[in-house]
Amino acid sequence: MLDHINDITNFLAVASERSFTRAAAKRGVSQSALSHSVRALEARLGVRLLTRTTRSVGMTEAGERLMRSIAPRLAEIEAALASVSELGEKVAGTIRITAIDHVVDSVVWPRLEGLLHRYPDLNIEIDSEYRMIDIVAERYDIGIRWGDQVEKDMIAVRMTADQPMAIVGSPGYLAERGLPRTPQDLLRHNCITLRLASSGGLYAWELAHEGRPTEAKVTGQTIFTSVFPMLKAALSGHGLAFLTADMVQPHLQAGRLKQVMAEWCPSFPGLHAYYTSRRHPTRALAAVIEGLREPESA
CATH class of the missing domain: 3.40.190.290 (D-Maltodextrin-Binding Protein; domain 2)
Structure with missing residues (x-):
């Protein structure tokens, strides 16, 4: 069972990055081990999940369906595990954020820099992306976009004025x-x-x-x-x-x-930090959200 979950997690990493090389680096495993893991999952399911060429990696219809159905469930499992860890006293764990580079430079990093000194067990990963990202499917904790770009089913916290x-x-x-x-x-x-x-x-x-x-x-x-x-x-x-x-x-x-x-x-519309309404904020997520919140409304 654990092998299955590991293979699914590896598949989601490749699907998100559209690259075995980048996914292997993010997962901290070799590219060959990652490829073997995904092929093992495909063999067990009896379908091809990814299309591979010398230059790119894409998803088949089966891969798209698996990603859409399993990514939210895996996020729920991770949230449940994180909620258990919340019984401890520490603000700890990794929070993944996606935002464009200018916003990272001018707003996100200045507001979060102090949190890392305050909470030494907190890790923050910031991905500067211009494409519109499904934070659930691609397993980000927080997305940062203009207010009119935030999907209606998300919980949004204003970061800046219009x-x-x-x-x-x-x-x-x-x-x-x-x-x-x-x-x-x-x-x-x-x-x-x-x-x-x-x-x-x-x-x-x-x-x-x-x-x-x-x-x-x-x-x-x-x-x-x-x-x-x-x-x-x-x-x-x-x-x-x-x-x-x-x-x-x-x-x-x-x-x-x-x-x-x-x-x-x-x-x-002003910048908003948003996260899925399906998860209960952990101490780490709540600390980061509070750090990003518009100062006047904090």
């Missing part, structure tokens, strides 16, 4: 190309774009004017998959970027960037 957005460019770029005033003007500018990890498409800037939302399907010479290089490209004069106001504020104050079309830039 976040204004800003369209910015360097003074040199704007002097050369002129000031855009409408979304149509943006189509004639060199815009620094973001490729969405979940869909593979380019992010359309979500603008609004006098309460009416509109999308600007901008293009440009540069496409990135995270916001830090977008900021660097804007600072270097390569075009306009659409970023959170807190990220660009120091550069606006220093004169390295200028904001344009402020009346077209909406605010996004």
Whole structure:
């Protein structure tokens, strides 16, 4: 029975990472041992769970069904085991968090850093992901996203106030190309774009004017998959970027960037930390959630 659970856990790790190499590193086992474990599970079930090529690992229909059905149950077992350990006095264990890199840098790490000194038996694993993640299926304890991206069946805790957005460019770029005033003007500018990890498409800037939302399907010479290089490209004069106001504020104050079309830039719902409503928070999870909570509402 224990071998079965171990094989299932190994399968879920490979399914989550889409890679035997990354899953083996995360599980702390050899790649060959992991492959043998998954093949043993497939042999017992009599179906292929994963599709393997030299470059990638995918899931079959049977693999998808097994992951959807077993991952929540395994999470419940882990939560039950953790609740037993809660009878002790320590805040201990590993809490896995998924958030985008800018949020980790500006909000998550500054708020959690002190917890690690306070609770030496607490471990925190932070995964910087831009794709929308099913935290139950991929076995994260906490997801961090904008408020409108949190699924309704999750318990959510506000971390920040609503976040204004800003369209910015360097003074040199704007002097050369002129000031855009409408979304149509943006189509004639060199815009620094973001490729969405979940869909593979380019992010359309979500603008609004006098309460009416509109999308600007901008293009440009540069496409990135995270916001830090977008900021660097804007600072270097390569075009306009659409970023959170807190990220660009120091550069606006220093004169390295200028904001344009402020009346077209909406605010996004604040950041929220969320976790599944099906689990009772352990001491470790509760401590991390409390550490992430918006200070004014703590």
